[in-house]
Amino acid sequence: MPMKIATWNINGVKARIDNLLHWLEEAQPDIACLQEIKSVDGLFPRGPIEALGYYVETHGQKGFNGVAILSKLRFDEVNRGLSGDDEDAQARFIEGVFSTDKGALRVVSLYLPNGNPVDTEKFPYKLSWMERLERWAQDRLALEEPLVLAGDYNVIPEPEDAKNPEAWVGDALFRPESRAAFRKFSHLGFTDALRATTQEDGIYTFWDYQAGAWQKNNGIRIDHLMLSPEAADRLSATSVAKHTRAWEKPSDHVPVIAELSLGAA
DNA sequence: ATGGTAGTAGTACTA
Numbered sequence: 199m200p201m202k203i204a205t206w207n208i209n210g211v212k213a214r215i216d217n218l219l220h221w222l223e224e225a226q227p228d229i230a231c232l233q234e235i236k237s238v239d240g241l242f243p244r245g246p247i248e249a250l251g252y253y254v255e256t257h258g259q260k261g262f263n264g265v266a267i268l269s270k271l272r273f274d275e276v277n278r279g280l281s282g283d284d285e286d287a288q289a290r291f292i293e294g295v296f297s298t299d300k301g302a303l304r305v306v307s308l309y310l311p312n313g314n315p316v317d318t319e320k321f322p323y324k325l326s327w328m329e330r331l332e333r334w335a336q337d338r339l340a341l342e343e344p345l346v347l348a349g350d351y352n353v354i355p356e357p358e359d360a361k362n363p364e365a366w367v368g369d370a371l372f373r374p375e376s377r378a379a380f381r382k383f384s385h386l387g388f389t390d391a392l393r394a395t396t397q398e399d400g401i402y403t404f405w406d407y408q409a410g411a412w413q414k415n416n417g418i419r420i421d422h423l424m425l426s427p428e429a430a431d432r433l434s435a436t437s438v439a440k441h442t443r444a445w446e447k448p449s450d451h452v453p454v455i456a457e458l459s460l461g462a463a
Numbered sequence: 464a465t466g467g468t469a470g471t472a473g474t475a476c477t478a
Binding site: 210212213237260261262263312314406408409450 | 464466467468469470471472476477478
């Protein structure tokens with residue numbers, strides 16, 4: 199049975215716990231990467247998630263940001279925080295290492311900075327964070343292991359990844375600098391899991407709460423699973439759990455799932 | 464339509 203690895207920006211784990219539990223039972227991901235948990239580690243509602251058979255590792259902070267990895271596989275190793283800037287206190291990165299029947303598997307849950315407004319320090323912070331991630335990823339590629347960089351990248355890679363691309367011109371999610379930085383992962387050898395399995399347009403992972411964006415299908419694709427060559431070799435399928443956006447009290451993002459031909463150790 | 468909606472934590476902030 200393939201291993202299901204998912205990413206979902208849940209926009210507040212406390213407000214979303216019922217939806218999260220429902221989706222875990224329904225989708226049965228082996229590893230689920232969460233972003234925007236908006237919780238400190240001590241207040242993360244781990245009990246009901248552990249009751250479903252998941253190990254839980256979090257990297258949270260008060261009020262906003264925060265990432266987590268839920269896994270049916272035991273964690274061999276956990277690393278919190280992205281290297282390259284000791285002054286950066288924002289909780290946006292957690293890495294888990296697991297044992298599979300094919301050896302080590304590394305999975306990162308990342309929440310890339312939004313970067314708006316672009317005329318503030320937020321935009322250079324986004325670009326420098328992307329450079330740090332690229333340096334980190336380049337180091338990891340030398341291991342020649344299956345590695346999945348899963349998360350909310352806050353980048354619309356191509357015009358085809360937005361219902362109304364013209365509305366995003368100038369936005370930090372669609373600025374040429376952001377898109378170029380995202381392309382560097384492809385140049386390094388990473389594969390966009392969704393694009394590797396479909397050329398279909400109109401696949402989105404985020405619809406704003408405002409202005410009836412969901413009802414108008416005014417979405418964008420900004421949640422991505424980027425696969426190292428060793429992970430891409432084993433990619434068998436991807437899917438987007440679009441139906442969760444229509445649930446009561448939805449996140450503004452939906453889960454994206456990649457299936458890899460890997461088994462438990 | 465320089466608004467609109469939502470989460471966290473308890474009044475701005477982030478997106």
